[in-house]
Amino acid sequence: MIETESRAVAGAPARLDARLDTLDLLEAEGIHIIREVVAEFERPVLLFSGGKDSVVVLHLAAKAFRPGRVPFPVLHVDTGHNFPEVIAFRDETVARLGIRLEVASVQDYVDDGRLQERADGTRNPLQTLPLLDAIAAGRHDAVFGGARRDEDKARAKERIISLRDEFGQWDPRNQRPELWSLYNGRHTPGQHVRAFPISNWTELDVWRYIEREGIELPPLYYAHEREVFRRDGMWRAVGEVSQPAPHEPVERRVVRYRTVGDMSCTGAVESDASDVAAVVREVARTTVTERGATRADDRLSEAAMEDRKKDGYF
Template sequence: GHNLPEVLEFRDKVVQKYGLRLHVASVEDYLADGRLTERPDGIRNPLQTVPLLDAISENRFDAVFGGGRRDEERSRAKERIFSLRNAFGQWDPKRQRPELWNLYNGRHAPGEHVRVFPLSNWTELDIWRYIARENVDLASIYYAHQRPVYQRDGMWMTPGVWGGPREGETLETRSVRYRTVGDGSTTGAILSEAATNEAILAEVAASRLTERGATRGDDRVSEAAMEDRKREGYF
């Protein structure tokens, strides 16, 4: 319910292009039938955990792939490439297995599963080098575009179904792009003129902030915000 429209449009285009089977676990559905309650701050990213764990359990997935990287955030630096989750979907960094010489252990007990992060050791710059080299198709939101935005807590936010500027916040049209995409109420854009892969490569190479550190308000709740969510089963 708080997704940026360009992301959903790109997802549906990819599904249609490759004839994929799409499973959607929707926070909006859980709110509608009372299985979840809206948070006072309106941020829905933490609410994704319950629908995610239910979908994994219902579909009996043994392994779930994600794009998390160790350079994004401190708790993700503790993550293994094969990350074991218990029968409740919870993550315990002390239970993670050693990964020597690129050997990975995917064994798990019934009810458990593993989260697999093949890009763990990549950096944001590695990602964009690969995108440029292979000409990977991406959602347009990752490239510079004109968008109505307003400043909040040092981030450029965009209005949507999640709300808009508060008193004292001014809406203006600026050239921005997104380095990471999440809940529209807590994910900010950056001011940018980088509309090509080459321009983004130069921009990322000069940046001293990770994409989450620069543009994700949900990670600023506390020093351990991401680790607390991961322990509960968040990706």
């Protein structure tokens, strides 16, 4: 909330001092980035999975262009292993806002042989090719994402406006300076940029903003009872694409999800945080990022995220 205070100084007129809190500053930065990208690029698109970070970016975009509509479509790379609750939320959100939804289906690529199923069953690493094809097909020269620097050390290297070459690849050694919040979007035909309006936010900032703005999220983010089994130190949901091995007993636990990626590689955490205020308190106490705590695909190697980003992953 913006606070103002009028202070009288002897021999001088009263002066109005405006103080912005952290969320005001982060919101202003995010809206500024979104408007700059829309002004500079011809065909931007927003990666929208229905997860909390992409929901916040979409909320910022709606604020940036209110009372008009968001002037670009949203793109979801659908692995086919998504939580049904998240897909339902995605569809409800784009219908409510009147935004065009583009979907790149990993299942289509598996069906026609362009991609092969992985031995571990997860499809999260398979998203890169459908994403790059969708960017090329839509001629998108700027792609908004909800990545944050505090999630992963590879994402911490990323600039707010980050160049991708003609093959959609990222070179972490070729980063542009962004002094004084000046963003360089220069690119040649075939290249595009990734834009991260909430790059400087933390997980706690995101949840405090969700609480302040009354933003709706998929119910998975809040504590609920679910059938789960233990694998790799995480609680996995029982589902069509996530089945326990014979030595992994199924239990009913009260859990919630800190991130809602591919169902076959995303774990839940035990929690009694059933509303946003309780989640804010819980996140304030945690010492592990949501990806570090609940994403098995990031544990494939020490540089798993960076390797995928170099190939074009978001």
